[in-house]
Amino acid sequence: MMKNLSTLLNSRTYFIPKNQRGYSWTSKEIDDLLGDISLMGNKSHYLGTIICSKQESFFDEATGAANIKFILEDGQQRLTTFLILINEIRSRFIEIDKKESLESQELSRLITYKKDGLKLRVENENSILNSFFENVMSDKKIIIPQDKTPAMRYLQNAVEHLKEYLSEYDNREELLKFKNKVCNQVLIIDVDLSDAMVDRYLTFDAINSRGLPLTEFDKIKNFCILVCERRGLDIKVEDEWYKAISNLEKYGVGSRGNENAFIAEVFSLYHNTIASNSDVHEKFVKEYRTLLDKDNNKKVLKLSGFINLLSSYSTSFGLVNCKKKQNYVSILCNEDAFNWMNSVDRLGLSGITKRVLATAHYSYSFQEFSRVAQACEIYTFRMHALSRYRVDKCNKDIMNLSHKILCDDFSCDDVIHYMSKLLVDNANLIDCVTKLTTGELNYNNWSYLYYFLYEYEKSKSAYSTIDWNTNDKVKRDSIEHILPKVCDSWWSAHWPNQLQAEKWSHRVGNLVLTKGNSILGRKSIADKLKDKAADYYYLHDSATNCEKLIANYTDGSKWQHQEILSREIDMIEFALNRWAMPCIQDSGIIKLSDEYKQYLPNCKDIEYVISEGINIEKQIEVEVDDIVID
Structure with missing residues (x-):
């Protein structure tokens, strides 16, 4: 049987269980409902079915009337919206009449009842959400929680939207007609599951297989x-x-x-x-x-x-x-862990190790989590920035590691050992960094160049003099070619072989982050170092850390193969220290190419030694558990 809202709310209360996610109607759904009401005219309007389960009977302590409490299985969006609408109609009567009236009192009985205190006829089992709902339905100033859930925001927006809609009713007679439409002409069928002994939760699942x-x-x-x-x-x-x-x-x-x-x-x-x-x-x-x-x-x-x-x-x-990790430093992690996570995010490859990070954060202390976060950055850079493997490389191993952290009491040291073994087997430190000595990774083909230069810049001071940029064009524009990409005037004489100049201009040792690319242009190396007539130069107070260090490689008379390679060797040594794991297998010798020996006759192969650290050959053998893939 169809019932109007006055009947549904006058002697009934509806309890929304926690298994429902909460109110979610936007102004669009509310306006659609109001549109239906406005088109009703003198006829009734059917607005669907609500499904509920009778729970108990009780007497309203204020009126002595018998009431029935129902668990609301389906229909919370409509009933909640109607309760808010009726409440705003009541408030509008009081505003127009300047006092309580028969109409406002009648509506109050549809909105609230009394049993162990005054309560709304549509309640949420979630006490925090219900308190918020009671708050927004009261005449008092709304108290907004610090962390509002989506349901809270939708409830607040619904109240404000309907309040604004009712503010247009200045004529009492028109308001009375609207009230009668809402309370008496809106018809709903209610289905009581308890009468048929139907499983509530299976019904809820079936109901929500439709629509969104x-x-x-x-x-x-x-x-x-x-x-x-x-x-x-x-x-x-x-x-x-x-x-x-x-x-x-x-x-x-x-x-x-x-x-x-x-x-x-x-x-x-x-x-x-x-x-x-x-x-x-x-x-x-x-x-x-x-x-x-x-x-x-x-x-x-x-x-x-x-x-x-x-x-x-x-x-x-x-x-x-989250995108605002900085807000949780000292609350959920220390500064070091934040910096390592931030670095992984900057690489644009956070998805590769995020499960390791999350399980480590869940399982370990702040300090241990920081160590794992550092290992994740090292792993990501070596595997995917230097070795340039696909992002799904070792995906099964990373999943297995995350499971071990979460469920197998894997210690922080175990994690470092596990990741070290993956790197030694797939992205050996010496092999990775050797790519920087051959010109294989350069300005034209290395998408992580900006990240590398930024980390190098940070390594030269306790702070970076240049902000991290997210725009790809800005990133490219902030990389300065010390030997310009296109040689003319002084540089064409300095590098008479144009093919060689083009090749060497893109090598890592010739690149530096700058804040004055357009000012430096194609000036000679002397003017790039110091040109007091210019607003910017390498030795300027506002220059980047690494620009200021270019003077360590040249006196301003030349910038050729020797200077580029000398700087490149320092950058290689930085990379060895920056992306090494505490694992003795990361030790080794980088054999420098003939170019180094030709232009730097006194240079020697670079030996890198980790004397104390994990020995993956002697420690526990890492096994990959079987991962089920259906």
């Missing part, structure tokens, strides 16, 4: 509730789920896509498998479906561990994936 789909996280949460109810497990799934999505929102990674990525990551790491953002629910159900039919203590313990991981791991996931 639930996230994989929502579906897994609902399945966990179903299992816990069937097995009688005292696990607060809704609390873990709510804390997790609140954390994701707090760190700015609360979108539907990020929710799916989060639950896929937790499932994959915990079960040592690989699940995608789109099939994790399917794999989760396959893993735990047996618990719907029979007891399995081992499975129950595993499921409990997974559920209890959600809220705590969401903090680590949020930190690693």
